[in-house]
Amino acid sequence: MYIPAKINANLIRILQKYLLLPLLYFTVTSISLAQNSSDSLYQQKKGIQDSLIKSGYWEAKVSIDSQSNLQVEKGSAYYWKSIEVTEDKWFTKTSLVDKLNGKIANQFILNKRINEYVRINYHRKGYPLAKANLSIDNLQGDQIEASINIISQNYILYDSLILNGDGQSINQTYLSNRLDLKYDQPFDIKEYQNISDKIDQLEFISLSSSPELAFANNKAKVSLDIKKVKTNQFDAIIGVVPEGSRTNLTGQVDARLRNLFKRGVGMDVFWQKYSANSQFLNTKIQQSYAFRSPLGINFGFELLQEDSTFLQTNLQTGVHYPIWKALQVGLSYQRFTNNILREFTQEEITSLNPLRSSTVNAVLINLEWKSPLTYPQLKDYFFSNINLSFGQKEITNFSSLPTIWQNVPENSNTISGGFKVHLQKVLGQRFLIEAIPQYSAIQNPALSQNDLMRLGGLQNLRGFDRNFFYTRYYGLINLNYRYFLDQKSSFFLLTDFAKLQSNIDWVYTMGAGLDIKSKNGWFRIIYALGQETGNMPDFSQGKVHFGYIAVF
Incomplete structure (x- = not known):
């Protein structure tokens, strides 16, 4: 049969594409797979036999x-x-190796121990290039004589820390101390490997790329590509409250500053005036790795004025020290004072809980893991804090107290403490559950109404006025169920549950909120309704917080 040339050419191309080429591919693949299978089996045979020999079984044989x-x-x-x-x-003696004499000649265990010895005694003491060579000197019967030669190589010192990118945002000397990279000190390979982890613990900077290391003239130069992170926050609101014929000015300022003076100094200031004669002030200043050492310093001051009834101050000053990775321990001195501002009528004395002036001098022990998040983020996270205080309390106006308020010791011991945990868990791509359980308590035989802890407000028990509850102890859990619109913006539902030392017993909160992160700030609106157990919800009593937090 005659087939035109053009059709014939097309037919050949079709056969090549759909029959001959797949057949050729199948044939080549089969040969390749057979070859790979054979090579793989041989590699397994060789790997097993080598492992057995290095494990101490020199006569081991593996066959196919x-x-x-x-x-x-x-x-x-x-x-x-x-x-x-x-x-x-x-020649040297090391117990890590000597303990192996008489045991099975396992080279894996021997190498692990000698590498640990080299890491501790060389790599961490200025000899990052040190190495150990193992050789088998004699084999007699089932006994093996071996020798290990450790070569120290060059002695390396730190020369400089080079900061690129946004390196001007942090002081070079401070960061060198924070990373334990000190000029002219022996090079420590472990500290170099920990650079990324240590910078992850800083809120205000991050790394754009992995650290770089270069050696020249027995000196080590470390280069870091720094990226500045916006963590400073400022939120303020001013309001007016009519009171009879007068109008009182109220307001709130919340400022959180990080890396002041480019040396990691952090300062928090929270002030709130919630009535004409009532206000609250909380300030904290701290710096980690101060004075070119791992030692950190902290200072805190609180002031609470409750109408014209009492004035309370709390002064704390202390130090903290890192003991392992992100774990640090703190020791502080606290002076807590309560001053009664007016005299009480006989009717008030019989109807009110006792109020007394007092001074407490105490020692605080604090244990903290990581740092609190500055704003919600879509990531797994864990933070915890434990604190314990031991002190001596003196009632300073004991002799002038009404007789029925003198039924307590003038001097007494006081103990207080508690914990706080912040846990975040990502569920799926956009959902996150956030849980913040906390507990706090105070024990003293001479507690007055103005000595009690106060609970309520956006910082802890949402849906209630700030400092609404007085209590000797409380257990509280804040729960947020977040759906993230992007990595840092989220809509959330909230619930709070608290157990108080009062006749109220349990209280709870329900509500919703919205966090929207922008380039230069963070818009937030929260509605929360607080209720006591056994009562029906009253939506007219709900609390709304609305504001814009500037981030810079």
Whole structure:
């Protein structure tokens, strides 16, 4: 049959594409797979036999039978008769190695121990290039004599820390101390490897890329590509409250500053005036790794004025020290004072809980893991804080108190403490559950109404006025169920549950909120309704917080 040339050419191309080429591919692939399978089996055979020999079974044999199965003959074990260690040709004794004499000649265990010895005694003390060579010197019966030669190589010192990118945003000397990279000190390979983890613990900077290391003239230069992170926050609101014929000015300021003076100094200031004669002030200043050492310092001051009834101050000053990764321990001195501002009528004395002036001098112990988040983020996170205080309390106006308010000791011991945990868990791509359980308590035989802890407000028990509850102890859990619109903006539902030391017993809160993160700030609106157990919700009593928090 005659087939035109054009059709014939097309037919050939079709056969090549849909028949011949797949057939050729299948043939080549089959050969390749067979070859790979054979190579893989051989590699497994060699790997198993080498592992057995290095594990101390020098007579081990591995073979492949006719059905491509591996046959393993372990053989007898061999033992270390002696292991000699030399450091730069000088004999040395090390218990890590000496303990292996008489045991199975497992080179994996030996290498692990000698590498640990080199890491501690060389890599962390200025010899990052040090290495250890193992050689088998003699094999007699089932006894093996081996030697290890450790070569220290060059002695390396730190020369400089080079900051690129936004490096001007932090003081170089402060960061060198924070990372434990000190000029002219022996190079420590562990500290270099921990650079990324340590910078992750800083709120105000991050790394754009991995740290770079260069050696020249027995000096080590570390280069970091720094990226500034906006963590400073400022939120303020001013309001007016009519009171009879007068109008009182109220307001709130919340400022959180980080990395002041480019040396990691953090300052928090929270002030709120919630009535004509009532206000609250809380200030904190702290710096980690001060004075070119790992030691940190902290200072705090609180002031609470409750109408014309009492004035309360709380002064704390102390130090903190890192003990492991993100874990730090703190020790502080506290002076807590309560001053009664007016005299009480006989009717008030019989109807009110006792109010007394007092002074407490105490020592605080604090344990903290990581730092609190500055704003909600879509990531797994864990923060915890534990504190304990021991002090001596003195009632300073004891002699002038009404008789029925003198039914307590003038001097007494006081103990207080508590914990706070912040846990975040991402569920799916956009959902996150946030739980903040906390507990606090105070124990003292001479507690007055103005000595009690106060609870309520946006900072803890939402849906209630600030400092609404007085209590000797409380257990509280804040729960937020967030749906993130992007990495830092979210809509959330909230619930709070609290157990108080009062006749109210349990209280709870329900509500919703919206956090919208912009380039230069963060818009927030929260509605929360607080209720006592056994009462019906009253939506007219709900609390609304609306504001814009500037971030810079």
